Amino acid sequence: xxxxxxxxxxxxxxxxxxxxxxxxxxxxxxxxxxxxxxxxxxxxxxxxxxxxxxxxxxxxxxxxxxxxxxxxxxxxxxxxxxxxxxxxxxxxxxxxxxxxxxxxxxxxxxxxxxxxxxxxxxxxxxxxxxxxxxxxxxxxxxxxxxxxxxxxxxxxxxxxxxxxxxxxxxxxxxxxxxxxxxxxxxxxxxxxxxxxxxxxxxxxxxxxxxxxxxxxxxxxx
Numbered sequence: 001x002x003x004x005x006x007x008x009x010x011x012x013x014x015x016x017x018x019x020x021x022x023x024x025x026x027x028x029x030x031x032x033x034x035x036x037x038x039x040x041x042x043x044x045x046x047x048x049x050x051x052x053x054x055x056x057x058x059x060x061x062x063x064x065x066x067x068x069x070x071x072x073x074x075x076x077x078x079x080x081x082x083x084x085x086x087x088x089x090x091x092x093x094x095x096x097x098x099x100x101x102x103x104x105x106x107x108x109x110x111x112x113x114x115x116x117x118x119x120x121x122x123x124x125x126x127x128x129x130x131x132x133x134x135x136x137x138x139x140x141x142x143x144x145x146x147x148x149x150x151x152x153x154x155x156x157x158x159x160x161x162x163x164x165x166x167x168x169x170x171x172x173x174x175x176x177x178x179x180x181x182x183x184x185x186x187x188x189x190x191x192x193x194x195x196x197x198x199x200x201x202x203x204x205x206x207x208x209x210x211x212x213x214x215x216x217x218x219x220x221x
Contacts, residue, residue, distance in 0.1 A: 019159065041074050112128065113149075118159070128143075135175070
């Protein structure tokens, strides 16, 4: 029996575009977006959600649905498939998409995943610094959840929906102690999460090629 996906009651909100003229131009030229196509596509996605009996809980506001439409360049069928896959991923791997209460202090105290703001191309820059974490207290799962939280927070800013994000992974300070946490169960969890979130094309994030810096790894702490 196939898993049931949760869905929220419908909300027909009034959309107010926050894009400046340059990003509106990019949206039209690169994503085929204009006001008419935007509203028509939103309506089609809401109809898809309403008719799918397995979706019981899902946001239907403009800003949320536009995440999927913009990543899929307003191909409604592809956007609906991505949305459904993301809901299934959240249902199957819920721990990948939320921080536990005990992890908030760690997230605030240790500068592991840092949003740096936009670059000169309007892309959100996120710096991931595993070497800044305490390998004895912070797990790989927590680092991944923290990074996903950062993406989830900033993906609702419309300019980043248009321009995407750049992930910079800084290995400064990484020791073998940091890699000691890569146990078989952890790797299995990460692979399953990666397959769900990426290979099934369910993450509505336009991530540009990642950059790696300071790849020198110390033998121990």
